[in-house]
Amino acid sequence: MRHAMLALLLLAPLVAACGKAEEPLIPELKGRWAPPTTSKAMEQPRVQQVSNPPKQDPNFCRILHVTFSKQRIALSLLGIGVTVFHISGIKREGQRLILSGTPDGDTNPAAQGKLVVLLRDGEVRFDDIYDERGRSLRYERLPAGHAMRKHGATTVGDAFKQLLDVKPCPTA
Numbered sequence: 562m563r564h565a566m567l568a569l570l571l572l573a574p575l576v577a578a579c580g581k582a583e584e585p586l587i588p589e590l591k592g593r594w595a596p597p598t599t600s601k602a603m604e605q606p607r608v609q610q611v612s613n614p615p616k617q618d619p620n621f622c623r624i625l626h627v628t629f630s631k632q633r634i635a636l637s638l639l640g641i642g643v644t645v646f647h648i649s650g651i652k653r654e655g656q657r658l659i660l661s662g663t664p665d666g667d668t669n670p671a672a673q674g675k676l677v678v679l680l681r682d683g684e685v686r687f688d689d690i691y692d693e694r695g696r697s698l699r700y701e702r703l704p705a706g707h708a709m710r711k712h713g714a715t716t717v718g719d720a721f722k723q724l725l726d727v728k729p730c731p732t733a
Contacts (some may be wrong), residue, residue, distance in 0.1 A: 583630035589680055590629035593622050594727035621728035636724060645724055646676050656680050676727060687725040690717060
């Protein structure tokens with residue numbers, strides 16, 4: 562009995578550090594989602610025929626995936642989660658989800674905005690992003706040295722499209 566209590570006492574901090582799994586934003590957004598950039602990385606060369614579309618490797622979602630929880634939208638790369646959008650509220654209008662919050666988990670009230678995504682055919686598509694004044698930022702140009710520029714994004718909408726146009730990860 563003494564050994565069991567000692568083991569529980571030593572393992573309690575480890576179990577507590579694991580934390581509770583985050584609940585999905587809505588039931589349809591449960592699980593891991595693969596950005597289209599993952600399937601583009603596995604595409605066959607353009608010389609080959611398009612009639613044989615590439616199949617996404619289910620193990621690739623272990624490396625790179627997006628999750629939608631009630632608190633945040635996160636991009637996970639090699640197990641390290643990066644918050645893309647911190648969620649403070651949600652409104653649903655049919656296939657459209659309007660998420661209130663801040664990009665990158667910014668706590669500045671001036672950075673508050675709305676992110677609009679569409680749920681269609683089991684996929685998530687980026688629609689628009691609005692600032693605190695209700696102005697669309699979709700066509701706002703990214704600065705010349707921005708990190709998303711090297712991935713082909715020239716506007717804020719392009720950058721969010723690369724991150725949020727996702728499909729469910731295939732199951733093995």
